[in-house]
Amino acid sequence: MTTARPKPQRAPKSEGQWKIDGTAPLNHDEEVKQEAPGIAVMQRVRDTYAHEGFDSITPDDLYPRMKFVGMYTQRKQNLGGEHTGKDNSELHDKYFMMRIRFDGGLSSPERMRVVGEISRDYARSTIDLTDRQNIQLHWVRVEDAPAIWDKLATVGLDTLDACGDVPRVVLGSPVAGVAADEIVDGTEAIATIKREYLPRDEFQNLPRKFKSAISGNARQDVAHEIQDLAFQGVRHPEHGPGFQVFVGGGLSTNPMLSQSLGVFVTAEQVPEVWAGVVGIFRDYGYRRLRNRARLKFLVAKWGPQEFRRVLEEEYLGYSLLDGPDPTPNLIDRDHIGVHEQADGKFYLGVKPILGHMRAEQLIKVADLAESYGITRIRLTPFKEILFLDLERDQLEPFERDLALLDLHAHPSEFKRGMLSCTGLEFCKLAHVTTKSRAIELVDELESRFGDLDSPITISLNGCPNACARTQVSDIGLKGQTVTDEDGNRVEGFQVHLGGTVGEGANFGRKIRGHKVTSTQLTDYVVRVVSNYLEDRNDGEIFRDWVLRADEELVS
Incomplete structure (x- = not known):
């Protein structure tokens, strides 16, 4: 009798983790980033592209290096969702979206006026506030970029690292140092990170984008649950005010909620802890596949205890105190x-x-x-x-x-709680139109119901990337191409209900296979809101109702 030989085990594929696999690039994006710092493209814009025009930009500068100075090519006008997924060269226009960075949301009348004048003179008067405390302009020509940068600099603003595989803008409580309900002020920590850490070369080549936030406000006003790294204010029973640290949050096609490290960090410690977590992402983050190159995948594999151990032993050189998690705040996180x-x-x-x-x-x-x-x-x-x-x-x-x-x-609860991404108007990733439909939806809801006595958030997203936070909204609508009753492929939305951050944070309820066409959208949302008002219990908010409601009431 012969014994079958065991099959040889294949060695696991390299994930491109620098500290484990070495720094040899495993894809073209990694090659481009290692050739030269992405941010160096700014000088080529000033010296060459601004004089010779869009067609003179080399492919690797256009994608991905222009992102490191806050610029993405925008979508050609009047290209429907059926074109999404094609090569950038077919989708892009010869204009850019430009993202202006406001760390901590800090602004002034002078800054607002300068941005307004830039938009008026160079961006066809477009102004988009973002859910990351930035301002985005559209229709920007590369020829005008140097003049824009120079004018922004007069009021201490820039577009550096506003996009790209770098630490993006650091979110902060917009009322840090001001609010009566503040636990601890994170203003100086953000300023230190922006001034002393961000300019360092060691943070200019991460596996992918890195989103961080610092808030000492009891309202928990930076959505710490969905950030790569967040510091949220807490009161330690022995050491007073400070921060709990959360890592590994993020939405998109693989949504994950951030996890608490169980530590206590003082305001003075925040910058070095921030740098330590970014260092872990740089050294251990996955670089082989870009769709796995976010911190959340590493945190999911390691778990918070191992992540904390590596942070303390390899990056900080000391142990952090144990600390409490913040008391959850479910609603009223905004400052309207x-x-x-x-x-x-x-x-x-x-x-x-x-x-x-x-x-x-x-x-x-x-x-x-x-x-x-x-x-x-x-x-x-x-x-x-x-x-x-x-x-x-x-x-x-x-x-x-x-x-x-x-x-x-x-504003009405409908206006207050409505979020929309750019959609087909400018975004190359979008499948559907979002902004105009969101405005139509708000108008119809106000016409039918006036105002609600309960909060409700509605998000329209043009693609699965969740820029409008669809998975943590009461009514999340993810744009995609769907089949209508006549068999035609048309614009539509996957319906996602009852997602939330705060106490009981979760990604809600996705009714299997439930999609609506864009033409059905308003009638659908009106029907669901009407059913909520008729079926709810006293004091029951929408997100609680929708998780218990019969399927016929929400489909």
Whole structure:
């Protein structure tokens, strides 16, 4: 009798982890990043491309290096979703989206005016507030980039590392150092990271993008659950105010919630801990496949205990204190309306519809703020604008004057909770139109229901990448091509219900196979909201109702 020989075990494929597999590049993106720092493309823009035009940009500078200076080519106009997935050379226009970085959301009337003037002069008056406290412009020509950068520099702004495989803008509580409900102020930590850590070459080649956030506010206003790295304010029973650290969050096609490291970090320790986590991502992050090159995949494999051990032993050189997790905050994370500051003054928050404005409108906002003596303006992760340091007797007239600019401090819950990505208008990844449909949807919901007495968030996303946070919204709508009743392939949405951050954070309920065409979208959402109002229990919010509702009420 012969014994079968065991099959030889294949060695696992290299994941491209620098500390384990070496630094030899395993794909073209990694080759490009190792050839030269991505950020060096800025000088070539100034010296060559701005003079010779779009067609002179080399392929590797166009993709991916221009991203490192905050610029993506935008989608050609009038290309339907059936073109998505084709080569960039077929999809891109000879214009750029330009992302202006606002770490911590820090702004001022002067900064807003400069951005407005740049948009008016170079970007066809486009202004998009983002859910990462940035401002994006469209229709930017490479010929105008140097002039834009120079003007931004006059008010301390830039586009460096706003995109690309680098630490992106550091989110911060927009009312850090101001709010009456603040636990700890993270302002100086963000400033130190921006000033001392971001410029270092060691952080300019990560496996992919890296999103981080720091908030000491009890509202938990930076969505720490969905960041690669987040510091969220807590009170330690023995050591006072500080931060808990969360790692490995992210949405897109493989959504994961961040995990607590169970530590306590002081405000002074935040920058070096931030650098340690970025270092782990750089050295141990997966680089072979870009769809796995996010920190969340490493955290999922290691778990938080192993991640903490590596952080302490290999990157910090000391052990962190154990610490508590923050008390969850489910709703009221934004800063819309009037709120008292710690010093007795007030801040006021408004939300432009879907975060979209015109250049002239932003300039008028800057002028109005200055006329009231306001020097501090903040942008938020919910696409809001906050005006700080108002006296009580200024609130009513200022709110009235803002309303004349179509900026309202008391929007309906539908306007307040609506998020939309760029969609087919500018994005090469999109399958569907989003912005115009979101506006139509809000108008119809307000017409049918007026306002709600309960919060509701609705997100329209043009593709699976979840820029509009579809998986953590009450009603999340993921754009894709669907088949209508007549067998035609048309624009539509996968429906995702009841996702949430905060207490009981989860990705909600996706009804198997449930999709709606774009033409059915408004009727569908109206029907679900109507069913909620008829079927809910006293005080029951939408996200709780939708998780228990009969399928016929939500489909």
